[in-house]
Amino acid sequence: MAKRSLGWALEKGRLLCIAVFVDVCAAQLNLTCPDYVARHAPLLSLHPEEPYMPSDILTHIQRTTPKLNHEAIPDPLPPLDLDNLEILNRFGEQVALTSIDDPTTYPPWLLGERPDSDGRTRNATPCVVIVVEKGDSVLDAFYFYFYSYNEGPNITQVLEPLNGIIDGGRNFDRSKHFGNHIGDWEHNMIRFRDGEPVGIFYSQHRDGAAFDWDDQSISKSGGRPIAYSALGSHAMYPTRGDQVHDYAIIDYCDDGPTWDPVLSAYFYHFDPPTFTLTQLTPPSGLHSSPPPPPSNLTSFFYYLGNWGDTQYPDSDPRQATVPYFGLKRFETGPNGPRYKHLVRKGLMRDHPRKLAWIEWAVGVYMAWYPCCLRGWRVWVFLGLVLAAVVGTAIGLWIGIRRWIGGLKARAKARTEEIPLDDFASEEQGLLSSFDEDTERNTRGE
């Protein structure tokens, strides 16, 4: 079986299930996640000042209540857990697991659990590993990391000159962070070919970043990549230090507590054609803390809704807005791993996310800022732009006049029946009018 794919074994298991009876399924389907998925799993470096640690997924479900449009769901529901979360799907995709406590009081569950000196979260299972087989001996291993809270940037993290613009806005509170949300799913994906890693993807704010396994820019330790989790936002980067994203905002990455996510993780196999998740036994090298699977623990994966509160209305005293840019202090929580492009051709998702016009405008502005829009440069730049506009207008005007002149000359040539030779030189004159140098030479002659 070792050489056969997990998918093949699962299919065989299912046929047996149908043939025998359902209770033996769990035993029949006791398939083990390949060892290499743990051997090369990322090691995370959390920021030394990170307050929002990896969080237990089940606790998060228990400390939140499903709401729709800020209202509790009226139907009676059983206590929710990893085995039944998808029952919320009948209320649609806008359901939001909403914090029972006020998040601005920072209850302990929101802060998660700091990994111990071995990098293990003893009382929390904040990691979900999902393997997707792709044929040609290729396997994509997704390592999902869960945090109950995401803290966005504050004014200190905004680059010049946007920080000045925002700071000058009305009612702007410098002490606040914006773009916060309850629930945060980040991930790495490692692509394996014949059990050897060939590439790695890091999730970041928009589309993330991908690297060949041998790329010098990724940090590694003992065959495992080190993934830096940015302070507050938990965006993933291959190196420490300040990281600028979306041209405008700084993420801080540094050597802090090490988190070894696969030590406390759930392991699954995902079958794209049937959209089925099946639990796997943790790789044999791992003495994983969760006890043997008491149940399938897959229902949470099928949940369609959001993992945190819906964006608070402006009337909510906890809500605030960044002047001019409209970014909210509290945004809607993210949706789960099923939406994170588990089927991809390359290391990145197949189609990049569409930019909002404001993101596009900020990107263009910030890209031009250092060279051309900063201080006195802006006047030189505007002067050049003006010169270019005036130059183009004059060029067009001359061009149009020549073109009209040419048309007139042609009409004249046709009516007057000038000799063929003369007509030819008239044509040359028309062509040469597109080229200033030739024009000048002709005149000089």
Ligand SMILES: *[C@@H]1O[C@H](CO)[C@@H](O)[C@H](O)[C@H]1NC(C)=O
């Ligand atoms: C599943 O298989 C592994 C080894 O392949 C074994 O260690 C484990 O005890 C089995 N678990 C169950 C629940 O049968």
Ligand SMILES: *[C@@H]1O[C@H](CO)[C@@H](O)[C@H](O)[C@H]1NC(C)=O
């Ligand atoms: C912004 O946040 C960073 C990191 O959390 C912190 O070090 C800094 O002091 C904050 N700045 C302000 C103005 O509050």
Ligand SMILES: *[C@@H]1O[C@H](CO)[C@@H](O)[C@H](O)[C@H]1NC(C)=O
């Ligand atoms: C586990 O999965 C099997 C097969 O899909 C299903 O019949 C069973 O009800 C599931 N058990 C739980 C506890 O969800």
